[in-house]
Amino acid sequence: MSHILLRHRDIPDLHKFNVYKKNGGFAAFKKAVTKMSPSQVTDEVKNSGLRGRGGAGFPTGLKWSFIDKNIWPHYVVANADESEPGTFKDREIMEMNPFQFLEGLAIASYAVGANVAYVYLRGEFWQIAEAMDKQIAEMEEAGFLGDKLFGTDYSLRIYTHLGAGAYICGEETALLESLEGKRGQPRNRPPFPAVAGLFGKPTVINNVETFTNVPMIIANGADWYKSIGTPDAAGVKIYSLSGRVRKPGNYELPFGSTFRQLIYEYGGGVQDSRPVKAIMPAGASSSLIVANDKALDTPIDYASVRAMGADLGSASVIVLDDTVDLKWVISKTLKFFKHESCGKCTPCREGTFWMNNISKRIQQNGAKKEEVDLLFNVAKQIQGKCLCALGEFSTMAVVTGIERFPQDFNRA
Amino acid sequence: MLLQKYGKEIKQILSKYPPDHKRSAVMPLLHLVQRDEGYISKEAMQEIASLLEMTETEVGSVVGFYTLYQEKKAGKYRMQICTDLPCALRGADEFFNQVCERLNVQDGETTQDGLVTVEHVMCLAACDRAPMFQSQGPDGIKYHEYMTIDRVNEWLQSLKQLETGEKR
Numbered sequence: 001m002s003h004i005l006l007r008h009r010d011i012p013d014l015h016k017f018n019v020y021k022k023n024g025g026f027a028a029f030k031k032a033v034t035k036m037s038p039s040q041v042t043d044e045v046k047n048s049g050l051r052g053r054g055g056a057g058f059p060t061g062l063k064w065s066f067i068d069k070n071i072w073p074h075y076v077v078a079n080a081d082e083s084e085p086g087t088f089k090d091r092e093i094m095e096m097n098p099f100q101f102l103e104g105l106a107i108a109s110y111a112v113g114a115n116v117a118y119v120y121l122r123g124e125f126w127q128i129a130e131a132m133d134k135q136i137a138e139m140e141e142a143g144f145l146g147d148k149l150f151g152t153d154y155s156l157r158i159y160t161h162l163g164a165g166a167y168i169c170g171e172e173t174a175l176l177e178s179l180e181g182k183r184g185q186p187r188n189r190p191p192f193p194a195v196a197g198l199f200g201k202p203t204v205i206n207n208v209e210t211f212t213n214v215p216m217i218i219a220n221g222a223d224w225y226k227s228i229g230t231p232d233a234a235g236v237k238i239y240s241l242s243g244r245v246r247k248p249g250n251y252e253l254p255f256g257s258t259f260r261q262l263i264y265e266y267g268g269g270v271q272d273s274r275p276v277k278a279i280m281p282a283g284a285s286s287s288l289i290v291a292n293d294k295a296l297d298t299p300i301d302y303a304s305v306r307a308m309g310a311d312l313g314s315a316s317v318i319v320l321d322d323t324v325d326l327k328w329v330i331s332k333t334l335k336f337f338k339h340e341s342c343g344k345c346t347p348c349r350e351g352t353f354w355m356n357n358i359s360k361r362i363q364q365n366g367a368k369k370e371e372v373d374l375l376f377n378v379a380k381q382i383q384g385k386c387l388c389a390l391g392e393f394s395t396m397a398v399v400t401g402i403e404r405f406p407q408d409f410n411r412a
Numbered sequence: 413m414l415l416q417k418y419g420k421e422i423k424q425i426l427s428k429y430p431p432d433h434k435r436s437a438v439m440p441l442l443h444l445v446q447r448d449e450g451y452i453s454k455e456a457m458q459e460i461a462s463l464l465e466m467t468e469t470e471v472g473s474v475v476g477f478y479t480l481y482q483e484k485k486a487g488k489y490r491m492q493i494c495t496d497l498p499c500a501l502r503g504a505d506e507f508f509n510q511v512c513e514r515l516n517v518q519d520g521e522t523t524q525d526g527l528v529t530v531e532h533v534m535c536l537a538a539c540d541r542a543p544m545f546q547s548q549g550p551d552g553i554k555y556h557e558y559m560t561i562d563r564v565n566e567w568l569q570s571l572k573q574l575e576t577g578e579k580r
Contacts, residue, residue: 085496085535118428123443123480124536124546126553159428164439164478167534181435181464183477199433240539242498248540284497284535316539318498332497336534342477 004228004236005212006252008096017138020099026144028218032107034150036218041111045214047222049234054079054170054207055282055313057233057302066194067112068202075203076109076117077179078211081163081170083122085336086283086316089238089250090208094121094128097212098135104211106145106156107218112204115155120175123164132160167340171388172205174342185344186388207314209238229255233301243280243319244271260296263319274321278405281305282313284333285393287400288326309400326401326408327367331359337394348391351382355398367409376402414459418444422463434464438474442481447552451482479533480548487522487529489549489571495532498539507543508532510561515568527571 008014011023020026032041046061067074078101082090093101109117121129136158139145147155166184168174173187176198197203213235217225226234233255239262242248246268253262259279263269270276279295280286287310289295298304305312320329338356343349358375365371379395386392406412415422421444422437429436438460445456457471464471475481482490493511495504508519511530515523522529538544541557547567556567 082537083535086498086539087535088537088539091537122537123439123478124553124555127555130552161428161436162440162443164443165480165533166478178439179436180433181438181466181474182470183473199430242539243501248502250540318501318539320501324501329497332500336496339534 003252004216005093005100005209005238006097006250007100014097015095015099017099017135017142020097021142024219025099026103026139026142028215029103029106029110029144030150032110032218033152033154038111038113041107041218044222045111045217048213048217048225049222049229050210050213050217050225051233051302052207053209053213053237053314055084055311057312060206060210063194063206064108064112064204066192067204068195069113071195071202072113073116073201074112074114075198075201076105076112076114077172077175077198077203077205078105078117078119078208079170079172079175079205080119080121080125080128080208081175082125082208083167083170083340084283084285084314084316085333086242086280086286086318087240087314088242088316089240089314091125091128092250093208093212093238094125094132098132099139100215101208101212102132102135102139102158103144104214105158107214108204108206108211109156109158110154112202114204115157117156117158118179118198119158119160120169120179121160121162122169123162126162129160129162136160166342167336168342168388168390171390174388175205176203183342185342188387209314230299230301232303237300237315239300240314240316241267241319242316244274244321244324245269245319246271255301256299258297258299259291259317262300262317263296267319270319270321272321274323276319277322277324278320278326278329280318280320280397281315282311283316283318284336285389285396286310286313286316286318287396288320288329288404290404326405327359327362330397330401331356331363333397334359334394337390341390341394345386345388345391347382347385348394351378351391352394354378355382355394359398362409367411369410372402372409372411414441414445414456415463417448435466435470438464438466438471439478442471442475446481446548447550450488450550451485480553488527488575489547490529490531491545491547492531492533492536493545494534494536494538494542496535498535499542499544502539502542504543507559507561511545511564514561514564527575528568 013019042064050060051057169178169184174184178184193203251266276291279289334356338352341352379398425440461468461471543559544557
């Protein structure tokens, strides 16, 4: 099957403006602006079943329809902060198929009546941002961005904005704070960004991969898109596969493919032909799935992964083989979350600090019962007590690691 | 200082944001300074504060929050090696130790010639191309992937050549 998102794998040089244009590029944006009303565009995306690819899986069209039409101006922001350990899909899209992403962002902006859109890239994507500034300039020159597009009254400008190294800025309200020139700390909700977002105005924020789906949906229709994937999750997903597999990388598959297909057919199997011990389907913030036959043969979509006691998140699948010690795994994830906690909520700020300390002691001195109990209890006390998901994320590998792999913590 | 040297860039950066939300330009301006000076000096923070009608404390709070803004001088190039879980599953910890041994430094230290500072960083979205590092220096931020100690040697060699070229 040819790709829908990673189309550069089928079409050489797709990152070049002329090649993208020659291959149907910008036709969907033109169709939207000249032949469809904003609400028709939103309805088409709603009917396609597209869900947000940043992690939460919220229905995209529905999110757009929430934008407050009594307050203006509106903004659209692309979340290109990709920072979850194990996730590297948005980077490939922006490096190799950037115009499809920008076209999707433009269509979304039209749908919600925004005349300005921002791409918030993590600061480490410096080179991508430099290239994107040129791509935006090429679109302006060709009349796909700027004033009175396609002879209509609709105008749109897109600007890039670089972050500077903070995982928390992938959280949408922290991202907005950052874009306003502040520390990236999450806001209290409500109000939601659809009512009071960037600069206090109604704002839609979506992930890069989400936007990249949109031109194909507008070009081919909601029914076409819905025919791919599962009833729970329409369309395709890019899985970032990493860890102990022979061929790590991004794989675009329809929802409903199994972990076994992903790891063995696409990922080439496990290094040294070891068995898979655990799967982290959502990067470092993932719950650990015991990789038995049932789990490996589960079709991947949001509901099925949830039924296994985990979340699909942004589908950054980290594969752990039987040589990997879970004590070491959580020492790595905790070091990460301790570093990335923004410090706003006490349970997360103090909790990640202490979990990291206890985990270090367990690494050094072995899994003594009282230490493991203490770690588990601290994790449990963080859960449900933080403003954003980061606090919760920091506990997932700890709690599910201890519960589901007791032998690694002398609890068997 | 900043305004004189980067007047055009600053104007272009400010044009991205609504005139009554100048503060949004604080991060891009800090990036300018970081690339130019290798760290963010107190003087630069003061100038940015007055340009954007912020207090120095507000600018300082942004500098302190984000890891790519350095408050202290270090090597001309920072070699930032990802040792997070996915990279570590593909040998990043061993790679980090090899690099430290090769450069005769510990985590966070700078080589004697002042050229390179080695440090751990968190995930850089290159998990499938580990071991890897990013360099932060006068040429901006760049990724170096599928790394081996031989390839690190080549990179160091190219930096040294660049240095001697500049000095001539």
